[in-house]
Amino acid sequence: MNYEDFDGHEINFCGKLARKTIVTGHYGSGKTEFSVSLAAMLAKSRSVSLIDLDIVNPYFRSRERRRLLEDMGISVYGSVYTNEITAELPALGASARTPLEDENTYVIIDLGGNDAGAMPINQFSKYFSARGTNGARDTMTLMIVNANRPDTHTSAKVLEHIDSIEQATGLTVSALVNNTHMLHETTVNDIEKGHALCLDVCEKTGKWLLCDCYPAGVVDPRKLRKLGAVPKPGETARPLNDLTQKNVITSGLMPMGMYMSPSWRSI
Amino acid sequence: MSTTYQESPSRVLMKGNEAFAESAIRGGCRYYFGYPITPQNEIPEYMSRELPKNGGHFIQAESEISAINMAYGAGAAGGRVFISSSSPGIALMQEGMSFACCAEVPMVILTVCRCGPGIGGIQPGQADYFQATRGGGNGDYKIPVFAPSSIQEGSDLVFEAMELADKWRNPIIIFTDGLLGQMMEPVTLPEHIDVASSKDIRKSKAWALTGYGADDSSRNTITSLRLQPEVLEKHVHHLFDKYTEIEKTLTRAETIGIEDCDVVLVAYGIVARITKEAIEMLARDGIKAGLIRPISLWPFPHSVFDKISNKAKAVISTELSMGQMIEDVRLAVANRLPVRLLSRTGGMIPTSLEIAERTKKILATM
Numbered sequence: 001m002n003y004e005d006f007d008g009h010e011i012n013f014c015g016k017l018a019r020k021t022i023v024t025g026h027y028g029s030g031k032t033e034f035s036v037s038l039a040a041m042l043a044k045s046r047s048v049s050l051i052d053l054d055i056v057n058p059y060f061r062s063r064e065r066r067r068l069l070e071d072m073g074i075s076v077y078g079s080v081y082t083n084e085i086t087a088e089l090p091a092l093g094a095s096a097r098t099p100l101e102d103e104n105t106y107v108i109i110d111l112g113g114n115d116a117g118a119m120p121i122n123q124f125s126k127y128f129s130a131r132g133t134n135g136a137r138d139t140m141t142l143m144i145v146n147a148n149r150p151d152t153h154t155s156a157k158v159l160e161h162i163d164s165i166e167q168a169t170g171l172t173v174s175a176l177v178n179n180t181h182m183l184h185e186t187t188v189n190d191i192e193k194g195h196a197l198c199l200d201v202c203e204k205t206g207k208w209l210l211c212d213c214y215p216a217g218v219v220d221p222r223k224l225r226k227l228g229a230v231p232k233p234g235e236t237a238r239p240l241n242d243l244t245q246k247n248v249i250t251s252g253l254m255p256m257g258m259y260m261s262p263s264w265r266s267i
Numbered sequence: 268m269s270t271t272y273q274e275s276p277s278r279v280l281m282k283g284n285e286a287f288a289e290s291a292i293r294g295g296c297r298y299y300f301g302y303p304i305t306p307q308n309e310i311p312e313y314m315s316r317e318l319p320k321n322g323g324h325f326i327q328a329e330s331e332i333s334a335i336n337m338a339y340g341a342g343a344a345g346g347r348v349f350i351s352s353s354s355p356g357i358a359l360m361q362e363g364m365s366f367a368c369c370a371e372v373p374m375v376i377l378t379v380c381r382c383g384p385g386i387g388g389i390q391p392g393q394a395d396y397f398q399a400t401r402g403g404g405n406g407d408y409k410i411p412v413f414a415p416s417s418i419q420e421g422s423d424l425v426f427e428a429m430e431l432a433d434k435w436r437n438p439i440i441i442f443t444d445g446l447l448g449q450m451m452e453p454v455t456l457p458e459h460i461d462v463a464s465s466k467d468i469r470k471s472k473a474w475a476l477t478g479y480g481a482d483d484s485s486r487n488t489i490t491s492l493r494l495q496p497e498v499l500e501k502h503v504h505h506l507f508d509k510y511t512e513i514e515k516t517l518t519r520a521e522t523i524g525i526e527d528c529d530v531v532l533v534a535y536g537i538v539a540r541i542t543k544e545a546i547e548m549l550a551r552d553g554i555k556a557g558l559i560r561p562i563s564l565w566p567f568p569h570s571v572f573d574k575i576s577n578k579a580k581a582v583i584s585t586e587l588s589m590g591q592m593i594e595d596v597r598l599a600v601a602n603r604l605p606v607r608l609l610s611r612t613g614g615m616i617p618t619s620l621e622i623a624e625r626t627k628k629i630l631a632t633m
Contacts, residue, residue, distance in 0.1 A: 027309075028282055028451050148280040148453075150289075182280055182453040 017042075018140035020100065020107045020128065022121065024165050025144035026152045027113030030179040030256070034144050034213065035110040036065060037257045039074045042106055049099035052078035053120045054112040055092065075099065092120065100127040114161070115168035125170060142210060143173045145201075147180040147194040155200045162205070175210040176201060179256070186215050188223045195227050216255040224253055278455045283418045283447045284309035286454045287351070287377055288317070290422040294429030295462045296349035296375070297323035300337035302330055302356060305389045306445035307379035310351040322462075331356040335363030335376075342372040343489045345468035345475030347429055351377040353445075354395050355386065358403060364438055365404025368506065369491035371474075373432035375425065376410075377441045379448035382587070382614040390614025391445035393536060394588035399442050400565040400595075407503050409510045411435075411517050412564040414442040414535045418452040420562075426457045433472070435513060442564060444587070446537045446616065513566065520568035525557035525575050530630055532609075532622070533559045533596050534585040542585050545622035556626060564592070572599035580633040583626060585609045587616070605633065 021038070025031045035050060042048045050069060066076045077096040099107045111118045128139040143162055145152055152158050162173050180194025191214055198209050212227050281289070288310045291299075299318055301311040315325045328334035331352050338348045352360060357378045367374060378399060382392030399412045413428065415421035421443055428439040468475050469485070479486045493499035521539075523546065525531050534542040539560040549556045557575070561568050575582065582604050584593035590608045597606050607629050611617045617625075 028280070146280060148278075150279045150281065150285075153279070182278070183451070185453050 017106070018138055019103070019105075020109065020139045022109045022111065022128070022139065022141040022171060023144060024111050024118050024141060024169070024171075024173065025113065025179075026146070026149055026161050027117070028149055029113070029144040029146045029152065030181070030213070031113070031144050032110055033256055034142075034177060034179055034254075035108050036069065037213075037254065039069065039108050040072055040257060041254075042108075043073045047105040048073070049075040049077060049102075049105045049107050051096050051099065051107060051109045052076065053092065053096075053109060054117060055120055075105070092123075097124070097127075100124060115164040118165050118169050121169050121171070128171065139171075140175065141169075141171045141173045142175055142177050143207075144177045144179045145194060145198055147178075147197045148182055148190060153197075155197060155204065158197065158201050159204065162201075162207075173207060175208045177210050177213060177254070179213040181213070181215050181218075181256070183215070184218055186218050188219060191219065191224060192227065211252045211254040213254045213256045216257055221253050221255070227253070278453055280451055281418065281454050282309055282449065282451050283421060283443065284379065284449070285313055286418050286422045286456070287425050287441070287443070287448075288313040288349075289456055290425040291349035291375065291377075291429060292317060292321050292323065293457050293459045294349075294426040295347040295460050296429060297321070297462055298338070298341040298346045298348045299323070300326050300328050300334040300341070300348075300350055301352065302328050302334050304331075304353045304356045306381055306391075306448050307351050307353045307377070309448070310377070310379075331359035332363070335360040335367075338374045338376075339363055339367050339370070339372055342367065342374045343370065343476050345463075345472040345477060347433070347462060348374040349377070349425070349429065350374060351379065353379045354381050354383055354392070354398070357395065357398060361398070361403040362405070364402060364410060365406055365408055366491045367438050368404075368408035368410065369406065369502075370489050371436035371506075372438075372489065373436050374438050375428045375432050375441065376438055377425065377443065380442065380444040382612065388614045389445065391447075391537065391616065392587050392612065392614060393444060393538065394591065394612060395442075396564065396586070396588060396591035399440050400567070408506065409513070409565060410438050410440050411513055411566070412440040412442050413519070413562060414564050415447065415562070416536050416539045416560065418447065418450070419454050421447060422454050422456060431517070435509065436474070437509070437513075442536065444537055445614075517563055518566040518568050518570075519562035520571045521558070521560040521562060522571055522574070523558040523560075524555065525559060525571075525579075528555040528557035528576050528579055530554070530626060531557045531559060531575050531579055531582045532585050532626065533561070533582060533592065535561045535564065535592065538585055538587060538617075541617060541619050542622055544619035545626065548619060548623040549626060552623075552627070554627065554630070561592070561595075564595075567595040567599065569595075569599040572596075572601075575600075575604065579604060581605045581607055581629060583607050583609050583629060585617075585622060587611055 023031045023035045039048050039050045069076050099105050145158055147153050176198045178194040178198045180190050182190055191212055195212050202209055299314040318325045334350055338350045342348045380392050380395045382388045382390055383394055413424045415424050425441055432439045463471055469477050474487055476487050493502055532542050546556045546558055559571055582600050584596045586592050589612055593608050600606050609625050
């Protein structure tokens with residue numbers, strides 16, 4: 001996926017994102033794919049660091065793509081055994097704190113799945129507050145939702161997951177990300193289904209929907225315009241809504257690069 | 268928006284391990300015994316959460332040796348048993364598999380193969396081909412082994428194996444690898460089957476150990492011990508008559524273009540997926556490559572190899588091991604054509620481009 005080719009429908013995250021974005025979600029919801037895609041997008045215009053806190057999953061972690069990320073100018077922090085992808089030791093390097101203390105970099109924190117996987121964030125809790133000292137948005141916790149995953153296909157199940165992750169981490173999920181897909185089989189219908197599910201959860205919780213993701217090269221983003229705030233060609237992206245307002249839908253479209261997919265395609 | 272999300276989805280996105288566990292439950296598994304090992308840990312986790320909701324029982328054993336022997340007991344009592352492990356854990360279970368074969372106790376065993384030898388690593392491998400098809404248990408026994416190459420096929424095979432194990436009164440192995448276990452794909456899950464209640468087990472399994480009865484009339488015996496040589500010989504012949512029938516009915520393979528090709532690639536499991544893409548690449552370069560994908564590793568689909576084109580220059584066994592399936596390939600080819608190995612090991616996975624390029628190099632030497 002070459003983001004330069006994206007024809008102006010790209011979500012305008014500017015101002016919407018906090019300096020620190022914590023990415024949570026169910027196992028296999030697409031946290032890592034979203035984190036890597038978001039980092040790739042942000043790295044085009046600013047300094048970005050990615051902290052991989054997934055110490056429960058042995059495969060498909062963002063630090064496995066370290067070289068690709070570093071080529072894009074993204075600094076990657078994670079396990080002290082970063083190059084030993086098979087070591088599977090639940091250990092984090094002290095350097096993981098570096099980007100949290102450096103106010104000049106955006107930080108994306110990729111957590112492990114479910115409440116158990118999210119737990120390692122607790123040791124960094126002193127770094128997270130909703131507003132920084134200057135009043136600017138400091139930390140935002142996202143919950144990635146794939147309505148095609150059996151454990152998050154109803155609002156009740158999504159609510160249950162939000163609750164368990166919030167309890168395990170002490171964080172408050174502020175926004176949802178609709179990442180409903182079927183990999184190479186994804187259709188517009190999948191994304192619309194997830195959008196409806198997320199809106200329902202937003203209505204029940206007062207959380208907001210940050211964006212709808214679509215697999216780049218699989219779904220044509222122009223067919224997703226009816227989801228809401230997708231700018232027409234020639235228009236600029238819709239400006240940031242007031243985040244203090246409840247139930248504000250600021251939906252935009254986020255292309256996902258499928259960075260974590262196997263090198264061979266689905267046959 | 269008219270789309271509703273409340274409906275129970277028929278097609279879902281699942282990790283291989285989750286889908287295999289769910290399909291076992293839908294195929295009637297009510298007993299799971301396991302011990303954690305990467306890369307199959309999602310299975311015991313899933314079973315501990317989901318089996319009780321379906322009227323089943325999950326026990327975390329203190330070792331794989333305990334797990335297989337618990338499976339032996341539950342299977343002997345007529346329960347539908349599914350267990351899983353990965354390479355070193357399967358090694359520990361092999362004595363139990365020999366016992367279950369001799370005693371004709373059904374169970375389904377899923378291996379999510381990692382790389383070895385020894386503790387090895389946790390990345391995908393296929394170096395347990397011998398372990399699955401030859402087995403490390405003692406004595407003359409055979410276990411049907413199915414190797415899916417997608418999560419859908421794995422899910423369907425686990426479901427079917429629950430029935431086959433009962434039908435043949437024999438363990439069935441589903442052979443997957445860390446990649447299939449850990450990756451996600453869309454999958455359509457099978458419908459739940461009805462499972463016999465404890466009271467009704469004797470109706471479908473007259474041999475099961477379900478108690479003495481009031482007058483000791485319903486006592487069954489299940490044993491793998493036969494001390495008299497003539498009795499044991501007769502029993503082993505009975506087992507092998509059964510294995511002969513299994514060879515006739517459970518041999519399975521997928522083939523692509525082997526009747527008209529320059530070279531045949533033989534690959535199973537996840538490697539067959541990569542190989543299919545390599546074959547398309549070779550076709551673009553004017554090389555006709557065919558594929559034989561054994562779905563049953565035992566019984567091995569020997570007769571399929573008779574259909575290979577006479578103009579083929581070589582048969583290449585493509586595997587994530589130093590060459591294990593290649594022994595079956597050589598037996599099947601029976602010296603008609605040169606047989607070569609294309610392998611990666613240690614958890615390394617070849618790309619489709621690598622398979623295509625190495626195939627060209629092999630052809631250049633022919």
